[in-house]
Amino acid sequence: MNAEIKVPAVGESVTEATLAEWSVASGDYVNRDDVLLSLETDKASVDIVAEHSGVITISIEEGETVNVGTVLGKIDTDAKAPAGGAKKTESAPAPQAAAPQSGKDMSGHLSPAVRKIMADKNLSPGQVQGTGKDGRITKANALNATSAPAQAAAAPAPKASIPDLPQFAGGAEPVETREKMSTLRKTIAKRLVEAQTNAAILTTFNEIDMTAAKALRAKYKESFKEKHGISLGFMGLFVKATCAALMEYPLVNGSIEGNEFITRNFVNMGIAVSTPKGLMVPVIKNADKLSLAEIELSIRHYALKARDGKIKIDDLSGGSFTISNGGVFGSLMSTPILNPPQSGILGLHKIEDRPVAVNGEVVVRPMMYAALSYDHRIIDGKQSVGFLVKIKEGMEDPARLLLDI
Numbered sequence: 001m002n003a004e005i006k007v008p009a010v011g012e013s014v015t016e017a018t019l020a021e022w023s024v025a026s027g028d029y030v031n032r033d034d035v036l037l038s039l040e041t042d043k044a045s046v047d048i049v050a051e052h053s054g055v056i057t058i059s060i061e062e063g064e065t066v067n068v069g070t071v072l073g074k075i076d077t078d079a080k081a082p083a084g085g086a087k088k089t090e091s092a093p094a095p096q097a098a099a100p101q102s103g104k105d106m107s108g109h110l111s112p113a114v115r116k117i118m119a120d121k122n123l124s125p126g127q128v129q130g131t132g133k134d135g136r137i138t139k140a141n142a143l144n145a146t147s148a149p150a151q152a153a154a155a156p157a158p159k160a161s162i163p164d165l166p167q168f169a170g171g172a173e174p175v176e177t178r179e180k181m182s183t184l185r186k187t188i189a190k191r192l193v194e195a196q197t198n199a200a201i202l203t204t205f206n207e208i209d210m211t212a213a214k215a216l217r218a219k220y221k222e223s224f225k226e227k228h229g230i231s232l233g234f235m236g237l238f239v240k241a242t243c244a245a246l247m248e249y250p251l252v253n254g255s256i257e258g259n260e261f262i263t264r265n266f267v268n269m270g271i272a273v274s275t276p277k278g279l280m281v282p283v284i285k286n287a288d289k290l291s292l293a294e295i296e297l298s299i300r301h302y303a304l305k306a307r308d309g310k311i312k313i314d315d316l317s318g319g320s321f322t323i324s325n326g327g328v329f330g331s332l333m334s335t336p337i338l339n340p341p342q343s344g345i346l347g348l349h350k351i352e353d354r355p356v357a358v359n360g361e362v363v364v365r366p367m368m369y370a371a372l373s374y375d376h377r378i379i380d381g382k383q384s385v386g387f388l389v390k391i392k393e394g395m396e397d398p399a400r401l402l403l404d405i
Contacts, residue, residue, distance in 0.1 A: 002074040003052045005036060007066050016067050017041045018183040019060055021139065025110060026058045026073075029081055037072065038309070040183040045277055045309050048072075055079035062114075062139060063180055110137060117142040143177050184278050195338045200376040203335040206388040208395050210351050210366040213237055216398050228293040234351075235271070236296040238323060240401045241394030242346060243267045243288040246321060249387045251379050252344040252372075253320050261378055270319035270339060271299060273306045274329075280306050281339060283319040292401075323348065327368065336373045343378050346391070347371035 007017060017039040024030055024037075030050045039046045050056075054077040060066060110118070110125065114137055118128065121142070128145040130137035181189075195201070217232050224232040246253040246267050254263040269287035273280050282302035287295060305311050322339045327350040336347035347370065354367045370391060374384050394400050 001077045003054070003077050004071045005048070005050075005056075005073045005075065007039065007068050007070045007072060008046075008048070009068050016065055017046070019062055019064050019066055019072065020045065020182065021062055022058060023136075024056055024058075026056060028056050029079065030054065030056050030075065031081075039066075040277070041313070045184065045311070047309070050075060052077045053081070065183075114139055114142045118145075121145065140179070143179060144175075146173065146175055182277065188278055191340060192337050195340050198340070199338055199343075201338060201373055202376045202381075202384070203371050203373045204381070204384040204388060205333070205369055205371050206385075206392050208368045208370055208392050209356070210234070210368055210395065213395050213398055214351075214366055224293070228297070230293060230296045230300060232292075233296060233299070235299055235323070235325065235348075236292050237395060237398060237401065238346075238348060238391070239269055239271075239284070239287055239295050239299075240292055241391045242321070242323060243269070244394055244401065245387045245390035247288065248390055249383050251383060252374060252387050254378060255320075255341040255343050256375065256378055257341070264320055266320070268318050268320045270322035270342075271302065272322060272324035272339075273303055275306045275309075277309070280311055280316060281319060281322055282306060282311060282315045283317065285318065321345070325349075327351065333369045333371065335371060338373060338375060343375040344387075345373050347373065 018041075020038045020040045022037045023035050030036065030053065032050055032053045034050045035047050036050050036056070037048050039048060052075050054075040056073055056075050058073040060070065060072045066072065117139065118125070118137075123142070123145055125137060128137050128141050130141055213234060216237075217234070221232045224230075247265075250263040250265070251261065253267060254261055256262070266286055267288040269284045270281040271284065273282060282305070284290070284295065284298045284302070287298075290298065302311070302315060305315065319339065319342060321342055322336075322345045324336050324345060325348040326334050326336075327348050331349050332352065333349055334347050336345045338345055349369045349371070351366050351368045353364050355362050356365050356367060357363075358365070370388060372384050372388050
């Protein structure tokens with residue numbers, strides 16, 4: 001019996017996806033629950049697993065855009081598992097004797113897209129170091145691999161007194177590669193342009209003295225971790241401070257729909273996370289109702305899911321406000337772009353010791369610039385400034401966050 005592998009319904013309003021990469025090749029024997037492929041939608045990456053054991057036949061190649069319900073391949077469930085646990089039911093062709101070997105032979109496990117790239121570049125599997133599962137050669141490995149450069153011919157003797165320009169002196173040959181944008185990256189690019197086009201974006205800055213927050217963290221981090229099983233970080237404090245500010249300035253937590261302003265008495269906090277596949281913004285639902293420990297646990301939960309490519313569509317939906325921390329990459333100041341349809345986004349930055357005036361004296365303090373980008377159609381300057389001042393007060397006197405004042 002042949003069991004079809006179809007594109008599942010991967011989320012509300014998602015009708016198509018891009019077949020990002022096969023984890024198996026035609027002719028492989030797969031076991032139930034093995035990961036077969038990954039799909040990229042406009043919101044997240046989704047792994048598709050085998051619902052049956054058997055020999056797989058692939059019918060759609062990597063890079064193709066497919067609709068929900070499309071048949072991607074079939075699994076012959078009557079096929080018997082090969083002896084010794086090998087996945088390939090047919091013996092793989094031996095690599096060319098003259099090909100230099102940089103890793104184990106994966107010639108029997110090449111996806112159609114990888115096989116085409118290697119054929120176009122006249123590469124054998126032994127010339128490419130695979131970094132995928134079980135040492136498989138990925139599309140990126142094949143695109144970045146190059147054949148041994150031919151030895152440069154001797155330059156002819158100069159015919160004039162003008163000296164020759166310096167020539168390339170060796171090492172890896174300069175290579176220009178082209179790779180198709182993923183569905184996720186195309187969607188990110190489209191949404192950023194839409195945000196710039198459809199909103200009146202303005203950014204307001206303030207600076208925060210992190211002395212008290214650092215002292216609080218240093219004093220309680222060990223006991224906090226012992227009790228809650230999670231480290232006490234600055235992001236948890238910023239989420240608490242931001243939720244308090246959003247409750248006081250609800251339009252910053254709102255949005256525009258047609259000719260109406262929408263305000264909310266809850267905070268679904270988006271936390272921007274950088275992943276190998278691009279920027280994702282998982283959402284902590286009802287963050288304003290959570291304790292500091294619950295916020296920190298939620299941040300770690302989503303960070304690990306994003307890192308491992310396990311983020312689901314629901315994890316990224318329903319955000320009302322976003323925090324983006326460029327400081328982890330060393331950014332000192334930036335103007336973050338809105339995450340539509342949200343009307344505000346808070347940008348955090350690097351904590352840096354700087355001289356500041358305190359009570360008439362110049363002292364060195366750990367300072368951070370905070371930036372609020374907002375849609376000026378719904379949020380006025382007075383509200384944006386007040387919002388940032390509220391966060392500044394909370395971070396510079398963390399007792400306010402605990403006493404709710």
